[in-house]
Amino acid sequence: MSSKTFSDPEDPTYTPLPDAAEDDGDHEACRRRPIGRTFMVILGCCLLVLFVKSLVQPIFQPMFTKEAVVPMPVSRGPAAGVSEKSTHRLFSAVDSFPWSNTMLSWQRTAFHFQPDRNWMNDPNGPMFYKGWYHFFYQYNPHAAVWGDIVWGHAVSKDLIHWLHLLLAMVPDQWYDINGVWTGSATILPDGKIIMLYTGSTNESVQVQNLAYPADPSDPLLINWVKYSKNPVLVPPPGIEYKDFRDPTTAWYTPDKKWRIVIGSKLNKTGITLVYDTVDFKSYELQKGVLHAVPGTGMWECVDFYPVSKTGKNGLDTSFDGGEVKHVLKASMDDDRHDYYALGTYVHNTTTWIPDDPAIDVGYGFRYDYGKLYASKTFYDENKERRVLWGWIPESDSEKADVKKGWASVQSIPRTVVLDTKTGSNLLQWPVEEINGLRMGRTDFDNVEVPAGTVLSLDIGETTQLDIVAEFEIDEKALNKTLVGGSEEYSCSASGGAAQQSALGPFGFLVLAEECLLEQTAVYFYIVKGNDGRLKTHFCSDQSRSSEASDVDKQIYGSTVPVLKGEKLTMRILVDHSIVESFAQGGRTCITSRVYPTKAIYGANRLFVFNNATEATVNTSIKIWKLSSAYIHGFSNEQKM
Ligand code: DQQ
Secondary structure (H helix, E strand, O other): OOOOOOOOOOOOOOOOOOOOOOOOOOOHHHHHHOOOOHHHHHEEEHHHHHHHHHHHHHHHHHHHHHOOOOOOOOOOOHHHHOOOOOOOOOOOOOHOOOOOOHHHHHHHHOOOOOOOOOOEEHHHHHEEEOOEEEEEEEEEOOOOOOOOOOOEEEEEOOOOOOEEEOOOEOOOOOOOOOOOOOEEEEEEEOOOEEEEEEEOOOOOOEEEEEEOOOOOOOOOOOOOEEOOOOOOOOOOOOOOOOOOOOOOOOEEOOOEEEEEEEEEEEEOOEEEEEEEEEEOOEEOOOOOOOOOOOOOOEEEEEEEEEEOOOOOOOOOOOOOOEEEEEEEEEEEOOOOOOOOEEEEEEOOOEEEOOOOOOOOOOOOOOOOOOOOEEEEEEEEOOEEEEEEEEEEOEEEEEHHHHHHOOEEEEEEOOOEEEEOOOOOEEEEEOOOHHHEEEEEEEEEEEEEEOOOEEEEOOOOOOEEEEEEEEEOOOHHHHHHHHOOOOOOOOOOOOHHHOOOOOOOOOEEEEEEOOOOOEEEEEEEEEEOOOOEEEEEHHHHHOEEEOOOOOOOOOOEEEEEEOOOOOOOOEEEEOOOOOOEEOOOOEEEEEEEEOOOOOHHHHOOOOEEEOOOOOOOEEEEEEEEEEOOEEEEEEEEEOOO
């Protein structure tokens, strides 16, 4: 373990943070670097290579310049009754960056779940069964765009290393011929597995279907059988045929029935339809909708589960009694974000009442303020915890996805608990098994980062990292700072990491090119309100993450509660093109997809920065390099 402090302005690693408006690609940081003999030798070599290349150009021309002709499959979401799933509409053809295969290959992640190739979206039916974690997912076996949706299937002993199995379900019946869409698993008390999923029929009607394992004694659950009398549910009167999808895990009611909810909408009001069943084959539609929020549009992938007000463990979906709150989550088709709220579930009236109607589902908390959608939780009886999976889409162009041959990853599975300190939000945290990937650790203890500085953390390549840090801000500056000013600050509407105030921003620059030409900033920004109280924002700024123009460069973030006596803490998982960040133990989470063109392979660095105008911050940082997870096809030798 080593401990290094870089605070000397004469140190070549000490650089000011460039202002977004000033960056001319040749800023102070790089001009200050000694231009010595090494540089002249490299320059000489480059010129020689160019000269030789110009001589042999006619011979190598085809190899150097031939662009693979990539057919562009058309995204079929809207026509099929789900909205657009990828970003090809966002970037015009003229924006197109000349992505090389080397650049695209770097983007593939090392410890996030993804199939070998092609398109993936929502997590489906996660569960723990006979010693294995099962993960199913929406998958297009034919292309790197949404369409032809089947259920992919993988198993794991630890939620990190995965074995890909055969496709679990494909569209082979009239009631799912247009897609085997999202669904959930319920494990009955006798161990029987019930899988309910949405099928898009031959006429694109959304119906609910029942499936179960062909051989329940097979711990890998390789073969699945669809119930002969499917569909078990069709859209009820008054519900549009394309607005009826994504059944939840069922919970057991005091009436000795199983209850599920299904997302829908009535005009612009998002709703949850409730059904009771005893056998999962016939269902009774309940009178009340569990909840409805005007103006939120179609609710996809609804999730509903209890969290304990007192304990640290997760709870089974059927848990009843004791000190619980119920979480209602909906994935909003209109803005493609996952919103949750905490509230009280009343079985008899089939209602759920939000604790605070001002932050109801769709208006308040999001699981993640970056890219994470269509999430689903399950109760892991193995470790008595609730685990959340979320689909992390791409934010580059569809053209690039087709060229690289894959699109989307899944989040690192996260445990979810109620934040018993605030009582008003959830805490999400990477499952503890991720720590098994940690290799050598480097500590930077009590590093002083003066206002307006960027310090290089000299750990070599930084493509696969787990960073855990705490920050303390100079008390004197806190007290001195005048109230008011930028009380209305919001990460997304701000100038990002280059926007200065007395108290921030400060945090990390990850996946940064050494001259900071590319960098993704993850940081805190503190504002003192008119009442003198501090409000802390947690943001991720992608505006400088890539020199390419055909990638999304939004600034993400939200506020994060910091309680009296708490230090500011953050954890960042960096895995090639994905950066997952957690503030204050997971009160606020942000997932970014970033696509650098220069800060790749050995050429990325990590910096800590403080762009405040007044406050010095003190930070202690632990950094682990993470090894890659084993995520491969299953072979017979591995069979249990
Ligand atoms: N994805 C599925 C639907 C769901 C949507 C189709 C959410 O069942 O509503 O792939 O991304």
